[in-house]
Amino acid sequence: MAAAVESFAAKGFHGTTTRDIASGAGMSPAALYVHHRSKEDLLHQISRAGHVETLELVQSAVATSDDPREQLLAVVHAFVVRHAEGHTGARIVNYELHALSPEHLEEIAAIRRRIEQEMRGVVERGVTAGVFSTPDPHMTSLALLSLGIDVARWYRDEGAWTPAEIADHYGELALRMVGAASSP
C-alpha cells in the first residue's frame, strides 16, 4: 500500500501500472493480488483510510476547546500540517476521486461531507457567539477547507517553509477570513 501511495501520488491512478506498484514494493505483480482484489481496491483502501484519519483529526481539533476562535485555530493548524507533511497521501485523497467506482466514491463523499460539517459548525458557532463575522458562513468554511486542501498541491518538502510555518500563517489568515480580531 505504501508503494501504491507513492506511485499514485507521483503519476496518478491511471498513470500507475500494477508493475510500478509491485516493483516499488519489491514484489512481483502477481503478489499484489494475494492481498488486494484489484488496483481500484488499493485506491479505495488508501482513500478511505486517508479520509477517516482526516475526519478524526478535525474532530479531535474541534474537541480541544469550547471557544470557536481556539477551535478554528486548532482545526486549521492540524488540517494544514496534515496536507503539507502528508501531501503525498493527500494528493490521492483529493485528486484521484474520479478513479473510484461509483459505490466507493459515494462512501468517500459521505466522509468528506462530515469533514465539511465540522468546519461549518466551528464557523457558525463563532458567528452565533458574536466572535466571528462573515456574510456567508457556508462559503467561508468551504474556502477555509479549500485553502488547506490546496496546500497538498503546491507544498514541496524542499520548499522554503515548514509545515508548521505555513499552518501558523494560515491560522492568522483564517481568523481574518471569519472576521475575528487578529490577536487576543
Next chain:
Amino acid sequence: MAAAVESFAAKGFHGTTTRDIASGAGMSPAALYVHHRSKEDLLHQISRAGHVETLELVQSAVATSDDPREQLLAVVHAFVVRHAEGHTGARIVNYELHALSPEHLEEIAAIRRRIEQEMRGVVERGVTAGVFSTPDPHMTSLALLSLGIDVARWYRDEGAWTPAEIADHYGELALRMVGAASSP
C-alpha cells in the same frame, strides 16, 4: 482540442484514450494525428493556451487601476470567475502538469511563475503603500492564488452559487486576508 479538453478534465490525461478524444470529436483515431503529433502534444497545447489566457487575464485586471485595493479585487474576481466558469479547462491546467514532458513542463512553469509575480506585486505594493498589512506578503499572495485555483476542483455548474457570487465573496475574503479595511 475541445473534445480532448472534455475527456482530460473528466478522466485525466492517462485515463483518456486517443479513441475517447476521436469519438468525442466525431472522427477516427487516425484523424487526430493529421493535426497533432501525439496525445501529449494535445495536452501541451491546451495547457499552454490556458496558462497564457490566465496570465493575460491577471495582467489586464492589474492594469485596471493604480490602487492596490482595486487591483486586488479585480484580479481575484477575474481569477475566480475564470476558475469557476472554466473549471473544465482549469482542471487540466492545474492538475495534469505531471503528464507533460519535462521540457513542456518547464515552459508552463515559467508562465505560472509570472502569474505568481503579478499577484505578489499587487500585495507588496499594497503593503508598501500602507493600505495592506500582512506578516508575509509572499505566502499571502500564494494563498490568494491557491484559493482561486482550488475553485476549479470543487465548483459544480449545478451548484447553489454562481461564479460571480463566489467571486464577490472571495473578493471580500481577499481584502480581509491582506488586512485591508472591509469596505471603503
Next chain:
DNA sequence: ATCGGCGCTAAGCGCTTGCTTAGCAGGTAA
C-alpha cells in the same frame, strides 16, 4: 516425516493502448 497452507514467482492470457500505414473521396489548378 509428512502435510497443508501461506506468500510468493514465472509465465502468460486476452485485451487495450498510442500510433502508423495504405489508400480514398473531393476540391483546386494547370
Next chain:
DNA sequence: TTACCTGCTAAGCAAGCGCTTAGCGCCGAT
C-alpha cells in the same frame, strides 16, 4: 484531362495493460 493536394478512414502493429494460472519453497502443526 491530369496531377496533386488536404482531410479523412479502415485496418492493424508492437507494446503495454490488469489480472490469472500453475507451481514452488518455506514453516508450523501433526
